[in-house]
Amino acid sequence: MQELISRIAAETGLSPEKAMQALGQILLYIKTEGTDPAVETMIDGTPGANEAIIEAGNADADASGLGGMFGGGGGIMALGSRLMSLGLDMDGIQAVARELVSHARRNAGDETVDRVIQTTPGLSQFA
Numbered sequence: 001m002q003e004l005i006s007r008i009a010a011e012t013g014l015s016p017e018k019a020m021q022a023l024g025q026i027l028l029y030i031k032t033e034g035t036d037p038a039v040e041t042m043i044d045g046t047p048g049a050n051e052a053i054i055e056a057g058n059a060d061a062d063a064s065g066l067g068g069m070f071g072g073g074g075g076i077m078a079l080g081s082r083l084m085s086l087g088l089d090m091d092g093i094q095a096v097a098r099e100l101v102s103h104a105r106r107n108a109g110d111e112t113v114d115r116v117i118q119t120t121p122g123l124s125q126f127a
Helices: 003-012 017-033 037-046 049-064 075-086 092-109 109-118
Strands: none
Touching: 003 017, 003 092, 003 109, 017 037, 017 049, 017 075, 037 049, 037 092, 049 075, 075 092, 092 109
């Protein structure tokens, strides 16, 4: 995961901490909004994914003061807002998504990742 974070930080100009937060936000969204069992397969098969999700959930809880009650919810627009609040523009969001998809494909497989992209609302516009 550290190599992935370094690539994202270099490509987007984010700090490694914010790159990790961006990854976690996308993964949390996928976990919350994805409708296919392939979501869990991808997350379980992608090293560091669960840790990134936990960190993103904790950041949401700290920011909202609601103990993470709403998790990664709010739809694709809320995800975009959270990513923009980290300092990403649309190109940066797409760069993070591309790197994540590439990393997940190498670890969880093309078929699994394709199913996740196809069954998670709005994800295809970023991936």
